[in-house]
Amino acid sequence: MQKRVEFSRRRGELNVLTTDILQNIQTIKSFNAQDMYLKKFDEAYERLYIANFAGVKVLANVVASSFFTTLIPTFLLVFFAGRLVLNNQLTVALFITYTLVAFPIGGWLKVLSQQIASLRQAYASEKVVADFISYDETKSNEEDGYSLNKNDEHFYLTDVTFEYDQKSKVLDKFNAVIKKGKITALVGESGSGKSTIAKLLLNLQKPCKGSITLSSDKIAYVPQNSHLFPVSIKENIIGGSAYDSKKFKNIIRAAKLESIIATLPEAEDTIIEEAARNVSGGQRQRIAFARALYFDSDLIILDEATSGLDAKTENELMLDFIEHIRNTNKTALIITHSGHIANMADAIIQVGGKK
Secondary structure: OHHHHHHHHHHHHHHHHHHHHHHOHHHHHHOOOHHHHHHHHHHHHHHHHHHHHHHHHHHHHHHHHHHHHHHHHHHHHHHHHHHHHHOOOOOHHHHHHHHHHOOOHHHHHHHHHHHHHHHHHHHHHHHHHHHHHHOOOOOOOHHHOEEEOOOOOOEEEEEEEEEEEOOEEEEEEEEEEEOOOOEEEEEOOOOOOHHHHHHHHOOOOOOOEEEEEEOOOOEEEEOOOOOOOOOEHHHHHHOOOOOOHHHHHHHHHHOOOHHHHHOOOOHHHOEOOHHHOOOOHHHHHHHHHHHHHHOOOOEEEEEOOOOOOOHHHHHHHHHHHHHHHHHHOOOEEEEOOOHHHHOOOOEEEEOOOOO
8 A cells, every 4th residue: 555655656756856857947958957857856856756656566466475475275276176166066157256356466467567558558557758958959950941150149030931821921021131149129019020020040840942041059038927847946047057156146236136035034045836836926026137147148028028027026136137137148038018118228129010
């Protein structure tokens, strides 16, 4: 019973982690955290394997003991029952019934085979998820309309057309230049294609026509509802990057997280609970901003990253972000519906209207 409970717990743990990874693969890959989460997935799978294997060992022992305590005596009884049939002292029908009842070990063998099959199935599933995490879809491919030109400094979208179906075009021959060291605001009505542009730059969508030229494929992305993983605040921020204590402290200071972290029981080692229940919306977005700043990206995209916050928190967060971007000469693309936020940028690009 205890083995079964442990197996169920480990299976649930792996299912939650798998769902978390698959639903937020965009965030994981944006911050080069594949290796870290692949390691966590492998560790969770290994714990499940050990729990399941322990159950298989128990069943194997049951089968082995059943062989000596049940199977041999049963064979002897069947042998003597067969003698009775030959001597017409027992009917064939009763003999068959007795034989079927007298072989309980068959059930144990069936359960054992099912457990072994589940191990094989788990291994196959683990390989599929591991391949999915490791798959690199961000490699530039000119046939898909992408090219990577590290000799240039800017990001270009040239005559880009994108449509989900042939009836409605989200973007039609769209042109834009995101200049290095500048903050560019992308504005437009809902459904005009602002978030689609972010996905195109991240190579999560392919343009139907036109071309996208990147000066770098190191792009950090902060969506409206940033996902935090059930690991420590520090791990959420550094992602797949190497830990640098001095850099980490500077980023914490820039994101105005110092006072927040100081109130937490384990400081930056505090584990984020499932669905980030132990942090507020503003705190969650500050951690997401810190993650984007810590990652050595050449372009940071904010996709309506503050629209779910109250006006005061939104203004404070954006002022802190823009101050850091200007001080470090970073490049940023801010997708927003707020004219106030857009006016903080160096340039404004209108989607679905005049540019």
